[in-house]
Structures are given as structure tokens and as C-alpha cells.
Amino acid sequence: MSGFLIRRLMQAVLLLFIVSMIGFAILHLAPGGPLSQFAASGEMTQADLDRIAEQLGLNRPLPVQYLEWLWRMLRGDWGVSYRDQQPVLKIVTSHIGATMELMLTSTLLAMFLGAWIGILGAIKRYSLFDSLATIGAMIALSIPTFWFGLVIIYVFSVGLGWLPSGNRYTVGDGSFLNQLHHLIGPCIVLALVSTAVWSRYMRSSMLEVINQDYVRTARAKGLSERYILLRHALRNALLPMITITGLHVPTLLSGALVTETVFTWPGMGRLFLDSISYRDYPTIMGILMLTAVLVLLGSLIADLLYGLADPRIERSGQ
Amino acid sequence: MSDQSKRFSDLGFPLPALHRRDFLGLSAAGVAASMGFGAQAQTAGAVPPPPAKRAGQVVLGLSQEPKAFNPLMPGVEVDEVIWTSVFSSLWVAEPDGTLVPDLAVSVPSEENGGITEGGLAWTVKLREGVVWHDGAPFTAEDVKYSLDLIMSPGFKARTRVGHDLVKDIVVKGPYEISWRMERAFAPYLAQLANTHIVPKHILGKAEDPNTAPFNGAPVGTGPFKWGERRPGDSITLVANERYHGAGPYLEGAVAKYIPDMTALYAQFRTGQVDVVIISGIPANYYEEAIKLPGRKVAVAPSGNIEVIMPNLEHPAFVEKAVRQALYASINKQAIVDSIYYGVPKGTESFAPRESWAYNPNLPKQEYDLAKANQLLDQAGWKRGSRGVREKNGTRLEFAVSTTTGNALREQCQQLMMQDWQQVGATIKISNMPAAVIWGDFYVRSKFQSLLVGTAFRTGLDPDPASRFASDAIPAKNGNGGNYMQWQNTEADQLMKDGQATFNQDKRKAIYWKLQEIVREELPILPIFQYAPLEGIKDGLVGYRPNINARQNAWNMGSWYWAR
Numbered sequence: 001m002s003g004f005l006i007r008r009l010m011q012a013v014l015l016l017f018i019v020s021m022i023g024f025a026i027l028h029l030a031p032g033g034p035l036s037q038f039a040a041s042g043e044m045t046q047a048d049l050d051r052i053a054e055q056l057g058l059n060r061p062l063p064v065q066y067l068e069w070l071w072r073m074l075r076g077d078w079g080v081s082y083r084d085q086q087p088v089l090k091i092v093t094s095h096i097g098a099t100m101e102l103m104l105t106s107t108l109l110a111m112f113l114g115a116w117i118g119i120l121g122a123i124k125r126y127s128l129f130d131s132l133a134t135i136g137a138m139i140a141l142s143i144p145t146f147w148f149g150l151v152i153i154y155v156f157s158v159g160l161g162w163l164p165s166g167n168r169y170t171v172g173d174g175s176f177l178n179q180l181h182h183l184i185g186p187c188i189v190l191a192l193v194s195t196a197v198w199s200r201y202m203r204s205s206m207l208e209v210i211n212q213d214y215v216r217t218a219r220a221k222g223l224s225e226r227y228i229l230l231r232h233a234l235r236n237a238l239l240p241m242i243t244i245t246g247l248h249v250p251t252l253l254s255g256a257l258v259t260e261t262v263f264t265w266p267g268m269g270r271l272f273l274d275s276i277s278y279r280d281y282p283t284i285m286g287i288l289m290l291t292a293v294l295v296l297l298g299s300l301i302a303d304l305l306y307g308l309a310d311p312r313i314e315r316s317g318q
Numbered sequence: 319m320s321d322q323s324k325r326f327s328d329l330g331f332p333l334p335a336l337h338r339r340d341f342l343g344l345s346a347a348g349v350a351a352s353m354g355f356g357a358q359a360q361t362a363g364a365v366p367p368p369p370a371k372r373a374g375q376v377v378l379g380l381s382q383e384p385k386a387f388n389p390l391m392p393g394v395e396v397d398e399v400i401w402t403s404v405f406s407s408l409w410v411a412e413p414d415g416t417l418v419p420d421l422a423v424s425v426p427s428e429e430n431g432g433i434t435e436g437g438l439a440w441t442v443k444l445r446e447g448v449v450w451h452d453g454a455p456f457t458a459e460d461v462k463y464s465l466d467l468i469m470s471p472g473f474k475a476r477t478r479v480g481h482d483l484v485k486d487i488v489v490k491g492p493y494e495i496s497w498r499m500e501r502a503f504a505p506y507l508a509q510l511a512n513t514h515i516v517p518k519h520i521l522g523k524a525e526d527p528n529t530a531p532f533n534g535a536p537v538g539t540g541p542f543k544w545g546e547r548r549p550g551d552s553i554t555l556v557a558n559e560r561y562h563g564a565g566p567y568l569e570g571a572v573a574k575y576i577p578d579m580t581a582l583y584a585q586f587r588t589g590q591v592d593v594v595i596i597s598g599i600p601a602n603y604y605e606e607a608i609k610l611p612g613r614k615v616a617v618a619p620s621g622n623i624e625v626i627m628p629n630l631e632h633p634a635f636v637e638k639a640v641r642q643a644l645y646a647s648i649n650k651q652a653i654v655d656s657i658y659y660g661v662p663k664g665t666e667s668f669a670p671r672e673s674w675a676y677n678p679n680l681p682k683q684e685y686d687l688a689k690a691n692q693l694l695d696q697a698g699w700k701r702g703s704r705g706v707r708e709k710n711g712t713r714l715e716f717a718v719s720t721t722t723g724n725a726l727r728e729q730c731q732q733l734m735m736q737d738w739q740q741v742g743a744t745i746k747i748s749n750m751p752a753a754v755i756w757g758d759f760y761v762r763s764k765f766q767s768l769l770v771g772t773a774f775r776t777g778l779d780p781d782p783a784s785r786f787a788s789d790a791i792p793a794k795n796g797n798g799g800n801y802m803q804w805q806n807t808e809a810d811q812l813m814k815d816g817q818a819t820f821n822q823d824k825r826k827a828i829y830w831k832l833q834e835i836v837r838e839e840l841p842i843l844p845i846f847q848y849a850p851l852e853g854i855k856d857g858l859v860g861y862r863p864n865i866n867a868r869q870n871a872w873n874m875g876s877w878y879w880a881r
Contacts (some may be wrong), residue, residue: 034755046792094549165584266550
């Protein structure tokens with residue numbers, strides 16, 4: 001087990017290094033730069049812009065800039081945002097809470113709904129429910145989130161006035177109920193797509209298991225359908241879901257770009273989008289590295305859990 | 319994109335450019351001045367008096383997030399919403415351009431003896447009894463520190479225009495300061511109106527003013543104190559009970575960040591937001607917005623002018639006749655009426671209509687394709703293959719670039735393309751994202767022509783030297799923003815003269831002449847003056863659009879709710 005862990009961690013470090021290098025290069029090679037936001041207003045002169053580029057070190061060769069960033073990052077210094085003039089770590093942590101709240105709620109909702117629809121669809125394959133669920137999932141997957149978000153706002157906020165049209169809470173009222181109220185809209189939008197995905201995975205995974213020999217054997221033993229389903233089929237059908245969950249972990253913290261923007265949710269997705277439009281290199285790199293670490297961590301944890309949940313899997317290093 | 323817009327229009331919920339905003343503040347909603355807000359607010363009956371006791375709060379809706387809070391460091395318009403509320407400057411520019419003293423007792427002039435030796439020596443007397451939000455007294459040391467900080471080598475100062483001429487700053491007493499200028503520079507008065515004074519006793523002790531904790535929790539002398547910031551969401555300001563001026567009348571103010579302009583408008587409509595400023599309300603909601611019950615929506619003039627900016631080094635634009643012909647074939651009326659919903663008025667000048675330097679007597683452009691064709695014929699541009707004109711082997715061919723996703727500007731480009739094709743020019747549209755187009759492409763004059771909204775002045779002063787002078791061309795190692803690379807000796811001299819005199823009448827005559835030259839030479843093809851649609855909730859008193867501020871919450875300290 002420990003050999004496996006060490007090998008995976010070493011791979012992860014190498015991957016992170018490559019990700020950071022590619023990310024840094026693409027970011028800096030993209031045309032434009034952090035100072036263009038000031039150039040258009042006409043208030044700052046070329047001398048001002050050149051001076052600030054010099055002060056920020058933007059006119060040094062790219063490898064030098066990269067090595068300096070890397071050296072700082074290795075010492076735990078994420079750098080200072082060009083836009084905020086605040087440490088990147090501080091900016092990132094200040095946005096994580098909002099994202100966690102939204103993503104956890106919608107993911108849990110999607111998981112339970114998706115699992116339920118998937119299991120039911122698998123058991124009653126080709127029934128009316130299954131057909132409707134399949135069509136529904138296809139539609140949900142095809143709807144662009146920004147469009148669906150706007151429709152939700154249009155119908156429930158502007159039209160019916162049931163839901164707030166955005167924000168995390170009403171200004172001056174931060175109560176739990178108020179926050180919950182604001183959570184509904186973006187949660188529905190995010191959960192719609194995830195539910196469709198989860199239900200499809202769950203359905204196919206369940207279908208695979210349900211036709212296995214051991215399920216037939218269980219039936220032949222005369223066990224109740226419910227017992228078979230819960231104790232034999234579901235346990236095995238859930239195995240692939242562990243991997244999917246693991247791969248889903250990063251999005252819990254990196255947020256949803258589109259939904260956060262439409263619903264003015266102050267999370268990581270929007271921070272990332274804003275930072276890109278400002279070309280705020282230190283912040284973008286910080287979020288990029290955080291996401292990369294989470295992806296690697298998520299898949300590692302999924303693999304470990306998989307081993308624990310399924311005794312058939314053996315780690316070669318054991 | 320346009321298909322999407324149509325679909326939403328059918329729902330009664332039209333969708334503007336999905337790129338939620340143009341982050342440079344030059345939004346699709348930018349439309350020219352018409353009757354404006356100020357006039358409307360002033361004529362709308364008797365204004366109720368301010369309340370005896372502070373009450374209520376106001377929620378400002380912004381489509382960009384204020385993020386930079388040190389007022390001497392780089393920032394954009396939304397940041398200034400916080401600066402003008404938390405900090406004070408020596409004096410403030412009113413909508414009509416008058417400078418009104420704030421931290422100073424009076425605005426120095428040659429008449430009151432504040433400016434002597436032909437503009438080389440300045441003395442400013444400061445207001446007594448002003449305290450910083452933390453209780454420390456404000457003195458001349460703070461002013462000296464602020465001016466020194468701007469010029470200190472390691473400090474990332476926003477702009478050093480004017481400040482780089484200041485030398486020998488002397489604190490003559492706790493409430494008097496003087497300095498000398500290397501040369502007379504009249505625009506420095508206006509520049510100081512937008513230079514906020516920072517506290518020496520806090521920032522002076524910081525290890526590095528660039529990254530001081532102060533930059534995340536500013537302390538000023540303004541009508542509002544820094545309250546709380548919820549990153550990505552909102553900033554809360556609270557009333558400064560010890561403010562040295564009148565007000566504040568509100569208990570607090572919230573700057574709410576709503577990145578999507580449609581969502582911002584929706585929240586204004588549902589009442590979650592009281593005031594929409596800066597990027598404003600998208601023009602395609604205009605019809606609906608002006609009819610909203612309980613809301614006032616109108617165009618608020620801004621100092622930015624929408625222009626076609628030709629790169630005069632591009633072979634097609636070298637000749638004046640070509641620029642005049644292209645200008646004559648722009649259908650301004652159609653642009654204004656069918657693209658910008660009839661809100662804006664065309665302009666012939668680089669100066670905003672409200673400026674004291676604005677020249678109203680410039681010849682009016684007329685949409686006349688026949689005249690344009692004639693001009694080009696006379697100049698020797700002959701129609702060649704496929705009707706494209708040529709002269710000495712140069713084809714009348716160029717690209718027009720603007721920010722991607724700005725739907726109204728894209729329609730503008732289409733319209734101009736059609737007209738220009740009729741006079742024998744062939745156009746390529748080449749649009750780019752904001753962070754790309756306003757980078758080196760713009761400042762190193764790598765474009766062929768741009769459709770851009772920008773200001774042609776120095777800070778809040780009408781002096782346009784940084785945009786038009788021959789020594790302001792960055793592509794030729796100049797220092798400034800003359801990106802079209804215009805060179806004109808007569809204009810250069812006028813702009814020098816305009817900087818050197820403090821007499822407003824003389825300066826006015828100079829800038830009138832300059833506007834005539836620019837109108838004749840057409841280094842820029844002016845289309846209209848920006849004026850975003852801004853909205854306020856009924857009952858809010860004190861909102862006054864000001865082209866001499868960079869945003870219209872500049873006087874939030876004097877806002878209040880009518881009872």
C-alpha cells in the first residue's frame with residue numbers, strides 16, 4: 001500500500017510541475033496583459049504603464065518569471081494579485097466558502113436524485129419511467145446552463161417573484177433561511193445537469209450488476225427482491241461511482257463558472273473568470289494549481305477507497 | 319448570438335451581449351448625451367431637505383467588482399466609487415467643471431495668490447479640524463506624504479502625470495503646504511481633484527505601501543468609513559460621524575457586484591439594487607426601463623467619445639481626403655437610431671459636450687456617399703478590381719477592430735462596412751477580447767483602425783495633449799496615448815500653450831481652435847459621446863451625474879432618501 005502511495009505521489013508532483021509550466025506559458029503567451037484594463041481609459045500614460053510593467057517584473061524573460069513564481073510557490077508564497085494588491089491565498093480562501101456551500105448542496109441533491117432515478121430506471125428497464133428518465137436526461141444534458149439559469153431567473157424571479165434573482169443573501173439579512181432561499185435557484189440549475197449524469201452512470205452500472213450470476217443465484221436462493229437489490233446489487237453497482245465521486249471532488253472547490261456568474265454567486269468560478277479577464281496572472285495560477293492538486297488528490301482518494309471497498313482490487317505494491 | 323437575442327426578445331426578456339460586460343467600462347450601453355439626469359432631477363419639483371438624522375442605506379449595483387482600494391494605485395472606474403466615498407482630495411470638480419475646495423480651504427489661483435510666478439509656485443491652505451477615520455488629525459504632512467509617495471521609485475503609483483513636475487514640497491505649518499513646478503502646467507489643478515490624500519500615520523509606517531494591509535481596509539477622511547468586504551460579493555461602507563463636510567445623510571452604503579448586466583438590470587427591476595451606475599443598463603432595455611414604476615432611468619453623460627480611430631501610419635489612412643471621405647460615409651443617424659435605440663446624439667468633437675472647453679460650432683458631418691466618392695475621385699483614388707479603389711498601388715483596404723462580444727459595436731461595424739464598400743473601400747472586421755485588444759495591439763499602434771470609446775483629456779482637465787501631441791506616440795518612443803500617431807505642428811503648439819496658461823478664457827480659445835483642426839484633419843472620426851443609461855430608485859435625492867468625475871457616486875456623501 002505504501003509503495004503504491006509513494007509512487008502515486010511522485011507522479012503527482014511531476015504532473016503538478018508540468019501543469020504549472022504549461023499553464024504559466026499559455027497564460028503569458030496569450031495576447032494582452034494585466035495592464036490593458038488601464039490602457040483604454042486614457043487616464044494613465046504610456047510612461048505610467050511601462051513603469052508599472054517594470055515594477056511588476058512583467059518585462060523580464062518568461063523563464064525568469066516562471067522560476068521566480070515557482071520558487072515562491074514552493075515556499076508557500078502564492079504571490080500578490082495584480083488587481084487586488086492582496087495576497088492570492090487570501091483572495092482564494094475568501095471565495096472558497098461560497099463555492100463549497102453551492103457545490104456541496106447541489107452535488108448531494110444530484111447524487112441522491114440521480115442514484116434514485118438510475119436505480120429505478122435499471123430495475124424497470126424500458127418502462128415508461130425509464131424512457132421518460134432517459135429522454136429527460138438527454139434534454140438536461142443538452143440544455144446550456146447559462147440559458148437554463150436565465151430561464152429560472154425569468155420564470156421564478158422576474159415572473160413569479162418566488163426566488164431572488166441572484167446573490168448569496170439579501171443585503172442586510174444574512175439569516176440561514178435567507179441564504180437557503182438564495183441557494184435554490186443556482187442549486188436547481190447545477191443539480192439538473194449533474195442529476196442527469198449521475199442517473200445515467202447509476203443506471204448503466206446497475207444494469208451491469210443486475211444481470212450477473214450472483215444476483216441470479218441470490219434470486220434462486222429465494223431472497224427478497226429488496227434484499228437482493230440493496231445488499232447484493234447496489235453495493236457492487238456503487239463501486240464505479242466511487243471513481244466518479246473522486247473525480248468530482250475538484251469541482252466542489254473550483255466552482256461553476258457559468259452558474260456562479262448568472263446567479264452572481266461570489267465563488268471560485270467567478271473569481272477565476274474575473275481574474276482571466278483582468279489577466280491577473282498570480283491569481284489565475286493560484287486557482288489553477290489548487291484545482292490541479294484537487295484533481296490529483298481526488299483521483300488518488302478514489303483509487304484508495306476503491307481498494308478498500310472492493311477486496312478484489314489488489315495493489316501491486318502490497 | 320443574435321439568434322439568442324431574438325429568442326429572448328420574444329419572451330420579453332431580451333438578452334444583450336452575453337459577454338456580461340466590457341470590463342474596461344466602455345460598455346455596450348454607452349450612448350450619447352441627450353437630456354440627461356441632472357436636468358431631470360433638478361426640474362422635478364421641489365427637492366425635499368436632507369433629513370435631520372442619518373437614515374437608511376443605498377445599494378449600488380456595479381457590473382465590475384471594486385478591488386483596488388489604495389486610491390494612489392492602479393484602478394478602474396468602479397474602484398473610484400470606493401475612493402470618492404472613503405477618501406477626500408484637496409478639491410473636487412463639480413459637473414460644470416468648477417473646482418470646489420474639500421481638504422483645502424480654497425482652490426489656488428493666480429487671483430487669490432495661491433499660484434504665483436506664472437504657475438511655477440503653488441501654495442495651498444488646508445482645512446483645520448479634519449480627522450482621519452481612526453481619529454488621528456489630518457495635516458499638511460499627509461498631503462506631502464501622498465505627493466511624495468506617488469513619485470517614490472518603488473511605489474506602483476497609478477499615474478505620475480503632473481506629479482512628476484512637482485518639486486521642493488514644503489510643509490509651512492500644519493495647515494499650509496507649498497511646492498514648485500518645473501514648468502507651468504494648468505491641468506495639474508484638475509489632476510489634484512482626482513488625487514486622494516492617504517494617511518501618513520498609517521501608510522508611512524507600512525513596510526511596503528504596495529502590499530500594506532491598508533490597501534485591503536482603507537482609512538480616509540471621506541464621508542464614509544470602510545465597513546466590511548465580502549469578496550466577490552459586496553463592500554459595505556458606514557457613515558463617518560466626524561466628516562468635515564455636510565452629510566453623510568445615509569447610515570451606510572453597499573457596493574454590490576453583479577457581473578452579468580442582465581442580472582444587474584433584473585435586480586434593479588426587482589428592487590434589490592437602488593442605483594445602477596458605470597456600465598449602467600443595457601441600451602436594449604431602454605424602452606422598458608424608462609417605464610418602470612418607482613424608478614428613474616435616463617442617460618448620464620460621460621467624458622468618453624465613441625470614435626473610429628485610424629492608424630495614420632497605415633497606407634490607406636495617410637491622406638486627409640480618405641479620412642474625410644470615410645467620415646462622410648458614416649451613417650451616424652442610423653447608428654444612433656437603429657443601433658443605439660435613438661438615445662445618443664452624434665458629436666463632432668473630442669471634448670464632451672458638458673466641458674467648458676467644448677466647441678459647439680464645429681461643422682456638422684453629413685452622410686453623403688456622393689460627396690465621399692467625389693472626394694476620393696479628386697484625390698486620385700481610382701476604382702480597380704471589384705470596385706475597390708487604388709492609388710499608386712495602395713488599395714483602400716483596412717481592418718476595423720473592437721472588443722469581441724459587444725453586440726452594438728458589432729452592428730455598428732456592419733453598418734459602416736456596407737457604406738464604406740459603396741465608396742470603394744474594402745473592410746475586414748477583426749475583433750478581439752478586451753484583454754487582448756487593449757494590450758500592445760492598442761498601445762503600440764498595431765491596429766489598422768479601431769472602433770473605440772475613450773476620453774481625450776488629461777484626467778478631468780480638457781487638455782488632450784497626451785492623446786494628440788506628436789511627442790505622445792508610444793510606437794515612436796513617445797510618452798502618451800496618441801495611438802493613431804497623429805502629428806501636427808500647429809496642434810502641438812496649441813496644446814503647449816493650453817497647458818501653460820491658467821486663464822480659462824484663453825485656454826477655451828485655444829481648445830476651440832484645436833477642435834476645429836481635429837475636425838478638419840480627422841485624426842479620429844468622432845461618432846457620439848458616451849452616456850450610459852443609469853437608474854435610481856424613486857426617492858433617492860442627491861444623485862448628480864458628473865462628467866468631471868469618473869463615476870456618478872462621486873458625491874454619495876450628500877445622498878439621502880426623501881421621506
